[in-house]
Structures are given as structure tokens and as C-alpha cells.
Amino acid sequence: MRQPSLSHSGGGGGGGYRGGAMAAALVLLLPFLFPTLFTPFSHALPSVLSEWNAPKPRHSRLLKSALQRETSDREHAELWMPLAQQQLKPCVQFASTSSLPEKSNGYIQVFLDGGLNQQRMGICDAVAVAKILNATLVIPHLEVNPVWKDSSTFMDIFDVDHFINILKDDIKIVKELPEEYFWSTREYYATAIRATRVKTAPVHASANWYIENVLPLLQSYGIAAIAPFSHRLAFDNMPDEIQRLRCKVNFQALTFVPHIKSLGHDLVTRLRYSPTQANKKATGKFVVLHLRFDKDMAAHSACDFGGGKAEKLALAKYRQVIWQGRVLNSQFTDEELRSRGRCPLTPEEIGLLLAALGFDNSTRLYLASHKVYGGEARISTLRSMFPLMEDKKSLASSEERAQIQGKASLLAALDYYVSMHSDIFISASPGNMHNAVVGHRTYENMKTIRPNMGLLGQLFLNKSLIWTEFEEAVMQGHKSRQGQLRLRKPRQSIYTYPAPDCMCSNA
Secondary structure: OOOOOEEEOOOOOHHHHHHHHHHHHHHHHHHHHOOHHHHHHHHHOHHHHOOOOOOOOOOHHHHHHHHHOOOOHHHHHHHOOOOOOOOEEEOOOOOOOOOOOOOOOOEEEEEEOOOHHHHHHHHHHHHHHHHHHOOEEEOOEEOOOOOOOOOOOHHHHEOHHHHHHHOOOOOEEEOOOOHHHOOOOHHHHHOOEEOOEEOOOOOOOOHHHHHHHOHHHHHHHOEEEEOOOOOOOOOOOOOHHHHHHHHHHHHHHOOEOHHHHHHHHHHHHHHHOOOOHHHHHHOOOOEEEEOOOOHHHHHHHOOOOOOHHHHHHHHHHHHHHHHOOOOHHHHOOHHHHHHOOOOOOOHHHHHHHHHHHOOOOOOOEEEEOOOOOOHHHHHHHHHHHOOOEEOHHHHOOHHHHHOOOOOHHHHHHHHHHHHHOOOEEEEOOOOHHHHHHHHHHHHOOOOEEOOOHHHHHHHHHOOOOOHHHHHHHHHHHOOOOOOOOOOOOOOOOOOOOOOOOOEEEOO
16 A cells, blocks of 8 residues: 655764763762761762661551561461452353454554553553454554653564454454555654554543544555553443453453563462471462552652651652653642551551561562662661562572563562462552552462551551551551452443453352
């Protein structure tokens, strides 16, 4: 086919630079080489120094009791007990109610931004849109994330042949466009406004919107490229067939490439092996903690995390640079934010929650996290409570890590795999990883603890609380937050709340 026309057309010396760079590096290193010399001026470098200063525990009274607590055999048995069978089960029959038409209306391309789990949901929606339009889906293009700078493709992360095979009776999928559409690339759409690009898809668009706005492009040009595409398909008022197809993609078609599954299996095996007799109470069992406490989250929350004035100033400056200060939470006090459950749990606080729920120093804990704000200094309190804590670096050899090093999406995929094979999963705060894993584990009826952020915020504000009071409040506040089915409400994501759309009666 002929390429459509445009709608609209859219230094110095190296030596001086190197010398300046060396001087700048020396200036930054001086405070670390001679800290006492620069103490009076430490306020001038808050963004550098604050992340290296280990904050003191904010809940020392509770922490002391948590470190001394012992869990009985009966409590351990109850804690690790799997979920009972529930009233709904995964629907294993995903047979399409309509046959696959012989002729496709054209090719659909989507360009997905965000991290792995946001892209995962976008892939599911892309399959659904292709079904709605009776179009052939081109394997989605994953954009390079500006934060993680990971260039991993769909085929680097997911088993593409499995993906195509599982969906072969639902939609047509191709790995690459045919030669006549060679020009339809990301670079082509980045340089000007193109007739075949759809860039006005509203968030949570209806099926009719795609039929009215995208189908005509397919009929005219044989191809349509949709970007941006994240969160561009509604969760409500969709045909049952489309909803079930989204579930099929998410829970059956999207599996990781063999080397991720193999490494994930090895890590799970190592976690289930008890290295010491001290862990005999929970031999073979482990819990995954998704600790989302990166600098972006810490800054955007506008909460106080105990790092003093330097940390507050550093996070405020970061908010100004990244969001130009436009952060809704910054208009509230720390106490107001915590009482409303709007502050992410610190490593210390998630550790206290785990201890109150019955986990102790014999618990095998896998830390699923990309980078924790404050590094090891911030994690040290959590590690003191759970000395058997592991992560990718401690469990995998340097040779095993080499194939995923610097690849944020592959690292996240490995964490996802281990999370789906753990006895218990808990996430320190909401986010795309939390939403994806919680939804998947709900679908599989696996024990998954959802922290009661509002309750915990109020408990941690109460500095007079003693351990027994804290423990009782936590236990009572989390009885119904351990994986029990919650039916999806209007506008909620089918990927986080798979019931009832993805599930059938267990009767």
C-alpha cells in the first residue's frame, strides 16, 4: 500500500569539558572524604547527603517489642494456612462465542509506555481492541521508560509463540508488519502528525468509540497506530466475550520467556530450602514483600519519613524539578496524610505490620523491589526483624544476574514470577505491581495481604500505643484483607478485581 501523506509537517572543546567534570566530581566527593569539615554547609547538598543518612527508627517502642516477640506453633500454623475454597473459581473455558472471521479489517499497532505491569495491562487491552475491530494485532511496541531506560521488547520479556498460540482462535496476531507497511514505525509517527495515527483515544474509551473512530482508518488505510494507549479501554459496559478475552490474555497468554521462568524457579527452590534449624517452624514456606519505596513515591507523597530537615528539603526540591511543585498532597500536613492512609509504609513500618500479623525472625522473606529510597540504611531496621530476608542479589549468582542486569522490566518479571509462587504476598503500598499481582493471586485463590493503610496511619501516629494494643488492632483490621474475594465495582480494573468477570460459580 502507498504510504499516506502528512496531515501537517511538523559544541565546545572536549578538554575543558573533561576538566570541569573532574572538578565537579571532586567537589561532590569532598563532603564524604572530609565530613566534619563540611558539616556547617551540609544544608547546601540535601539531595546528596539525605539519602546517605540513616534515619533513626520512628517507632522504637514498638520495634523493641517486635524484636522480642515469639510466635507459637499454633499461630504459625494459622498464619501459613492456605485460603479456603471460595464461591467463585477461575473460568477455564474461554471459548469465543463468535468464530474468527476469515478477512481482517487491517492491522492495529499500539505503543505502550510505563513499567512492565502497566504495559501488561495495555497488552490485554490491545488484544480486546483488536477483537472489537476484527483487526490483526501487531505484537505491541514497548516504549523505553524514561526513568529505568530499559529497551527490552515484548519478545525479550514474554513468550511470544505461546502468546500467539493461546489466542489463535480469538484474534489474528503477527510479529511484524508485512513489507507494504514497512514505513509504519515509531520514528515515522514521532516526526509529524500522520493520518494513520490515533492519538486522541480518551482514557477508558468505550468499544463504540473505537468502532466510530478507528475502524474508518483501518478501512481507508489498512492500518492504525494508537499512541498513547495506556488505560485507553473502559472496564464497564463491555460485552462478556471481551471481558473474558482480557482475562484469558492476562492469566493464560502472557507467560515469561523461558530463562526468566527458569531463574524464577531456581530462586523459589532456594527460598523453600531452610538453611538453618532456626527456621524449622516454617520450613519450605516464604512470603514475598513488594516494598515500593522509591524516591518518586517518597517525594510525591509529601510525607515525612524521619530523615530530618535535609530529607524534607531534598524531597521538596525533587518535587519541584519533576512535577514543578504541583503535588496535591503537599497542601496537607504529615498528620493529615497519615490519618487518611496516604503515606507509603516505610521499611520499618511494613516490618512492624508483618510482626504484628505473626511473622517473626524465622520467616523467610523475599524482598521484591527495584530500588529503595535511602538504600540499605533505610532497610536495616526491617532486616533486623527478619534476618532471613533475601532478594535477587542474595539468591542469584553473578552469572545468573548478568543476563538481567540493568533491565528493569526483566527484573520486575522475575519478581512477578517469585511473587506468584510464594505462600503469601504483601505489598507495602498500591501501584501497578501491587494491582497486577493482587489480581492474579485473587484469580488463583492465593493468600494475599492488603495493608489497611488508613488504620496503620492512625496507629503509627499514636506514640503512646503499646505492643499488645498495636498487635490486636492490626490483627482485627486485617482479618478480611488476606485474599478473600472482592467483587469488582464500577470503574475498577478487571486486572485487580477479576471477580466476577474472569470467574465462575464454584457450585
